[in-house]
Amino acid sequence: MDVNLQPIIDSWPFLAKALGTTLYVSVASMVLGFMIGVAVGVLRTYGGRVLYVLLGFYVDTMRAIPLLVVLVWTFFAFPLLIGRSIDAVTAGIAGLGIHLGAYVAETIRAGLTSVRRNQMQAALALGMSRFQAIRTIILPQALVRMLPALGSLLVIAIKDSAIASVIAVPELLRQTQIVAGKTFRPFELYTAAMLVYFLLCYPVARAVDRLYRRVAHLGSS
């Protein structure tokens, strides 16, 4: 089998732009997923019975539906519900973020529950409100403790952005498919794409791991 890297070199700007989209979609869905996840995780832990059950419905739903289905539904079905179309990137970020949020929420909840009960009591004894205690004392420790798990979710967010190719988000995998189809060089292009995903995710995983080893003591009450 001969290997020809010319198609990659020729379409380099096109693929670089696709990589940019992958990064943008990953980071944006991560931010959205974390905002949803922290809010849902905190409310499920401290918000009382009703919120626990209601938000539990969201968490369980998202964990029971394949991400692919969520993305397809967001892009093809949801616009019919609201009567106007949404662009693929927005739908992709929303679908990925809402899906990820459920997993972040459960991770945050586990982290919050793992902080010693007496830490909350010490904060309350200073005169803090529960909200102040959660924001300044409990949540920061929970985030430190859950850093390895959150790091895995960060890597998953980058990898899952490739699934958004099915709704035509012009991210790396989607654009690679286009170039591969035009040039008839699937081996070179898909191998390159695989390598890029690895080079993107591996350092992130390692960096989170190293960061955790440096800050782990900050979460050990």
Next chain:
Amino acid sequence: MNKADPILTFEAVHKRYGSVMALDGVNLSIRRGEVVCLIGPSGSGKSTLLRCANALDVLDSGRIVFEGNEVRSSEATVRHVRRRMGMVFQNFELFPHLTVLRNVTIGPTTVLGMRRAAAEGRAMALLSKVGLSEKAAVYPSALSGGQQQRVAIARALAMEPALMLFDEPTSALDPETIGEVLSVMKVLADEGMTMLVVTHEMDFARRVADHVAVFDKGRVIEEGSPKEVFENAMVPRTRDFLSHLGWHGETTIPTAASTREVS
């Protein structure tokens, strides 16, 4: 307000955990400037009483009145009471994600709305008072137990409380670091801080307390001056408890020399 007025009173306080009667009708009052030590066997309700005083635990019946306000009458009262009462825990409960300095400033900045710079000034003064100003920038994990507990005392003092609650402050410490914590507490007592101390340190109770209350099975079974309790216990159960600590009542009043050990 008269110095002899009680700052904190417990009136017929009851608290039940499942089938266990943790507090079974406790009546006790603490006057301004007074150091009151609660002693008694483990599980006799001493810590529960402390935790009810600042509403970390909710009582079933009875009243707790602090500076004229009934604790627990409203959410606002509870927070007001907690601001005015410092609490020191058995396991320190420093905030591990914050530096020593931030541990001491977070109360004033978050709860009192104090500016960071002013709070840091206050915190540094308190850290030097407990002998730890050079540790301001480190995290609690780098401190020994005794140092952590001294920071915890500074953290509580930063709120400028009217009353300090100590919940077995030396029970989790290595024997060699107990002294440094008791010394800080002695200094506070000498400065006139009102203190309610749950402790198993009988020497401390004997030398520093103005008033000692003996707990057993959720009740105060005896109270009085340290001399009365330690040397002339009227209640057999008190004598029994003290004898199990290797305390036989025959020891004389502390001499000036033995007082110096803690000061």
